Amino acid sequence: MIDHYLTIQKDGVAEIEIKKSRFICSLKRVETEDEAKLFIQRVKKEHWKATHNCSAFVVGDKSEIKRSSDDGEPSGTAGIPMLEVLVKKDLINVAAVVTRYFGGTKLGAGGLIRAYSHAVSHGIDEIGIVEGKLQQEVSLTIAYPLLGKLQNYLENNQLAIKETLFTDEVVVVCSIDEESVAAFEASITELLSGQVQFFYGQKTYNEILLA
Template identity: 40%
Template sequence: MTDDIYSTVAERASAAFEVQGSEFIGHAAPVPDVAEAEAFVDAVSDEYEDATHNVPAYRVRADPFREYSSDDGEPTGSAGKPALNVLQQRDVENVAVVVTRYYGGTNLGVGGLARAYSKAVKDAVDEAGIVERRPHESVSVTVDYDDSGTVRGIVESADVEFEAEYEEEVTLEMRVPVAEAADLRDRIRSATSGRARIE
């Protein structure tokens, strides 16, 4: 698991087209982990349970990195692998796709299927849009009011997303890029002489 910038899809999207009477619907979604990827695959398969095939593929930044695809009853290598190949060629991660096919009565052959499944994934990814993301982690800092201004200043200068709650103490909840989290914790610790409680 690296802390570098990676590309993924911006939002859920789908795209449909027909080839010789068969309807293909590509679905794409950003997913944070394998469990969410599988939940998305299950949700699409449930929604389109009357389809002839629901072919899944995903690439997820995990430890170790996970790639998965299935032909879901199509001839071996004609569906899942072409779908996964598109994700690899676009170099997108934390993405799950499902291609739904309603059979139209004409056999497309392995080459025709591979082209159709690839196109369905390409169209869905294009529809969703590709964005760059950095892995983030959540950091929670709790301080007394005396230290809150100092800590808030550090957090604001670090340009990270945060929310502050003012109760008996002040708690700041932040989303910090993984690559910068250790440095930010150190700066807060030294600025408050270790009084800040950091989780």
């Protein structure tokens, strides 16, 4: 498992107009090449009257699979510029389709490259990018008198509490970035003078929207 990744926040659609041509960018989170291809076909079916439905996608934890299509636009003016936007932003597991409804004015090769690139960039800006971090669930079992001290420490260090369970003792459940687990355990042990037990749950990705 990778320790972090960047991708779009959610699926979405955004549109720009350039010299009366409409450029509609449809973006989707995908996990496989087949899923990306199905998405592209669905958009093409939806916009079957469009002049072009150009596409690009990046799939895999390390961007192992990259594909693009100009869908009838001059070679290299649509799909590759779209793909370059995804790659430059370090996004993974994203498929993009830019649908063009021709407005009557030719844009030329340079104009097309700028238009398709801008359509994807604009779509990503509208939807937003999230960073997913691999986190370890850590449960801390402590005595009741130590709860306030622990809560203050977690709050001051901007560490979120997922859950707090009250039984004969208190169990505080946190999610900690995987690379920080050892340092976290050492700090808590020192803070509470060793009066704490650690239990480790599952590892999950926590996504945070980037500003």
